[in-house]
Amino acid sequence: MYNEIKALRDIPEEDFLIGGSPTCSGCPAELGLKMALKALGKNTIVVNSSGCMSLLCNYPYTPLKVSWIHCAIENAAATATGIARAMRLLKREATVICYAGDGSTYDIGIGSLSGMAARGDPIIYICYNNQAYANTGNQWDTATPFLANTKTTPPGKQSKGNLIPHKNMIKIMGAHGIYAASASPAYPLDYMNKLRKAQAMNIPAYIEYLSPCVPGWGYDQEKGIKVAKLATESCFWPLYEIENNKITINYKPTQMRSVKEFIQLQDRFRHLSDYDINVIQGLVTTDWKELLEAETCKKT
Amino acid sequence: MKDFLTGNEAVAWAARLSRARYIPNYPISPQTEIIETLAQWHADGQLEADFCPMDSEHSVMSAAIGASATGVRVFTASSSQGIELMHEMLYIAAGLRLPIVMVNCSRGLSAPITLLCDHNDYLGMRDTGWIMVNTQNNQEALDSTIMAFKISENKDVLLPSVVNLDGYVLSYTMEPTIVPEQGVVDRFLPSYRPTHAFFDPKQPMVQGIAVLDGVNYTHFRKQVHKAQLNAKRVMEKVCSDWRKTTGRHYGMIEKYEMEDAEMAIVTQGSVSTTAKAEVQEMRRKGMKIGLLRLRVMRPLPKEEIRNALKDMKGVAVVDKNLAPGLGGIAHSEIRDCLYDIEEQPIMSSFVMGLGGKPEEMKQFAQIIDMLKKDMIDKRGRVRFV
Numbered sequence: 001m002y003n004e005i006k007a008l009r010d011i012p013e014e015d016f017l018i019g020g021s022p023t024c025s026g027c028p029a030e031l032g033l034k035m036a037l038k039a040l041g042k043n044t045i046v047v048n049s050s051g052c053m054s055l056l057c058n059y060p061y062t063p064l065k066v067s068w069i070h071c072a073i074e075n076a077a078a079t080a081t082g083i084a085r086a087m088r089l090l091k092r093e094a095t096v097i098c099y100a101g102d103g104s105t106y107d108i109g110i111g112s113l114s115g116m117a118a119r120g121d122p123i124i125y126i127c128y129n130n131q132a133y134a135n136t137g138n139q140w141d142t143a144t145p146f147l148a149n150t151k152t153t154p155p156g157k158q159s160k161g162n163l164i165p166h167k168n169m170i171k172i173m174g175a176h177g178i179y180a181a182s183a184s185p186a187y188p189l190d191y192m193n194k195l196r197k198a199q200a201m202n203i204p205a206y207i208e209y210l211s212p213c214v215p216g217w218g219y220d221q222e223k224g225i226k227v228a229k230l231a232t233e234s235c236f237w238p239l240y241e242i243e244n245n246k247i248t249i250n251y252k253p254t255q256m257r258s259v260k261e262f263i264q265l266q267d268r269f270r271h272l273s274d275y276d277i278n279v280i281q282g283l284v285t286t287d288w289k290e291l292l293e294a295e296t297c298k299k300t
Numbered sequence: 301m302k303d304f305l306t307g308n309e310a311v312a313w314a315a316r317l318s319r320a321r322y323i324p325n326y327p328i329s330p331q332t333e334i335i336e337t338l339a340q341w342h343a344d345g346q347l348e349a350d351f352c353p354m355d356s357e358h359s360v361m362s363a364a365i366g367a368s369a370t371g372v373r374v375f376t377a378s379s380s381q382g383i384e385l386m387h388e389m390l391y392i393a394a395g396l397r398l399p400i401v402m403v404n405c406s407r408g409l410s411a412p413i414t415l416l417c418d419h420n421d422y423l424g425m426r427d428t429g430w431i432m433v434n435t436q437n438n439q440e441a442l443d444s445t446i447m448a449f450k451i452s453e454n455k456d457v458l459l460p461s462v463v464n465l466d467g468y469v470l471s472y473t474m475e476p477t478i479v480p481e482q483g484v485v486d487r488f489l490p491s492y493r494p495t496h497a498f499f500d501p502k503q504p505m506v507q508g509i510a511v512l513d514g515v516n517y518t519h520f521r522k523q524v525h526k527a528q529l530n531a532k533r534v535m536e537k538v539c540s541d542w543r544k545t546t547g548r549h550y551g552m553i554e555k556y557e558m559e560d561a562e563m564a565i566v567t568q569g570s571v572s573t574t575a576k577a578e579v580q581e582m583r584r585k586g587m588k589i590g591l592l593r594l595r596v597m598r599p600l601p602k603e604e605i606r607n608a609l610k611d612m613k614g615v616a617v618v619d620k621n622l623a624p625g626l627g628g629i630a631h632s633e634i635r636d637c638l639y640d641i642e643e644q645p646i647m648s649s650f651v652m653g654l655g656g657k658p659e660e661m662k663q664f665a666q667i668i669d670m671l672k673k674d675m676i677d678k679r680g681r682v683r684f685v
Binding site: 055062065067071072075079082087089094112115118 | 363365372374388389501505
């Protein structure tokens with residue numbers, strides 16, 4: 001049981017991430033933290049891993065009205081463990097969250113994150129997934145979609161971009177027996193309620209927030225929410241949650257949009273032919289069907 | 301209480317008596333017995349601490365940083381490859397000014413992989429900003445660990461400390477060791493109540509802020525430098541308090557038979573006791589030889605080293621470590637301390653005991669013979685012994 005936000009007008013007005021931060025204009029990752037703090041409240045400690053959001057707090061300024069620590073790239077989960085344990089020793093109440101990018105989550109920090117989930121500390125780990133190492137200028141990581149153009153998987157005469165299919169971190173984290181869910185800036189109530197649910201459950205939680213990246217994905221800066229919405233409407237980024245190893249899909253588009261609609265807004269897929277896009281469409285459709293089946297089976 | 305304890309058990313006692321409240325840990329030989337001892341006490345309800353097994357040494361130091369930044373006293377222990385894996389976090393612990401105390405049971409670094417002792421793991425921490433103490437017996441390891449909390453938590457220091465003991469040679473060797481009473485340690489070491497770094501939602505705080513300009517970055521780095529310099533004075537005071545409390549005294553350096561010495565052997569760690577025995581032998585033969593033990597590596601006690609060695613004709617710096625292409629690490633550090641005196645002694649580097657290579661008394665006599673040759677040639681050399 002948790003205090004559900006039922007309508008947009010019920011979203012708390014108070015902001016704990018205020019203006020004046022140095023992120024790119026239209027950055028959905030900053031919005032993701034802003035919404036998280038609105039949902040979770042002022043008694044929140046944010047543990048950040050090195051990445052775009054590390055630049056929010058830039059000496060001598062901070063746009064945050066809550067506590068924050070930046071430690072290194074691969075260890076937000078371990079640092080959060082130390083904080084959560086110490087807060088308990090000091091009998092101080094707080095919600096400890098990690099706000100970490102996909103590179104630090106999927107790749108360099110997966111050991112630390114797995115350890116956190118296994119230890120059972122009530123930490124909410126939010127991965128803002130922009131599907132590449134965005135802060136260093138958009139290089140490949142294991143969250144990068146098939147055939148996407150990144151600086152380290154450029155298309156060329158002998159390549160069509162990234163040839164390594166992305167991992168499914170939500171299922172990996174769900175398999176730890178914790179609460180795991182996907183989220184999107186285009187569905188703020190879904191995202192914020194998943195955070196509130198995790199907060200109330202008081203167990204480790206992994207919430208992966210799709211974070212379109214203006215320079216990395218190459219779309220017009222005002223279109224971040226539209227891009228995110230199309231990702232979900234095309235089932236490229238379905239909204240679902242895993243609880244006690246059971247999958248629930250939170251949103252099923254009545255009319256599934258084509259992946260092409262999502263892809264054609266972005267420069268990172270500009271090099272692809274219709275044939276290539278059809279290959280991606282096939283992968284997305286297969287994944288979506290598997291997800292629907294998994295929901296029916298009530299087992300991951 | 302006087303007991304036969306391994307070095308590992310001795311420092312476990314130090315962590316318990318110091319009332320460390322958070323103990324993130326990960327096993328690695330030859331340190332594992334420290335955390336096993338603490339684990340059993342925790343299981344038996346004798347340890348008032350959160351004993352927290354982690355997924356790697358990197359995560360151990362990350363969790364240590366998280367807990368210390370929140371405001372509790374943190375202890376951990378590691379060794380060798382573990383120190384290397386957490387190396388990134390060592391700088392961050394110092395830069396965030398967190399008084400974590402760690403014990404390192406020295407072990408040689410891979411490759412080739414070994415289990416036995418040398419000091420390259422410990423000395424790899426030289427530039428991290430940590431206070432560094434190297435001990436020669438189990439009693440000193442226990443005492444130094446308790447003192448380390450008091451030094452690190454001093455408001456003029458606020459830097460983490462590492463206490464080194466030699467893997468196996470001390471860590472798994474039993475020695476008669478005095479374990480102080482809890483009340484004695486409580487009076488010596490007050491509880492940790494930080495005002496500079498803590499998390500309390502009533503007073504939000506940003507830690508680990510990005511500093512993207514060189515002027516401010518230099519300012520923060522210089523603060524760490526100043527804290528290291530302050531640590532010297534604080535360390536002297538804490539050691540003096542410990543002597544008043546227990547009668548046992550430790551200096552930044554230890555001088556042995558140095559009064560009228562003309563040649564000196566410089567050592568670190570447990571091999572010092574072997575070397576001292578040979579110094580006695582050589583003294584008996586009428587040779588004017590003394591020994592300087594470098595107990596504290598950071599802050600480097602430059603004045604003390606210079607004053608102790610400035611009148612020597614020859615100095616043999618024995619290093620249980622190797623800077624490939626250079627020689628012993630302490631050799632170049634100690635030579636630096638003597639740069640501004642007029643008649644510098646001949647100073648040779650002896651790389652000894654790497655990866656647990658046996659160190660025998662007679663080798664120190666051979667070292668002195670080689671040093672004498674270098675003195676005749678007026679030229680220091682680097683040798684493996």
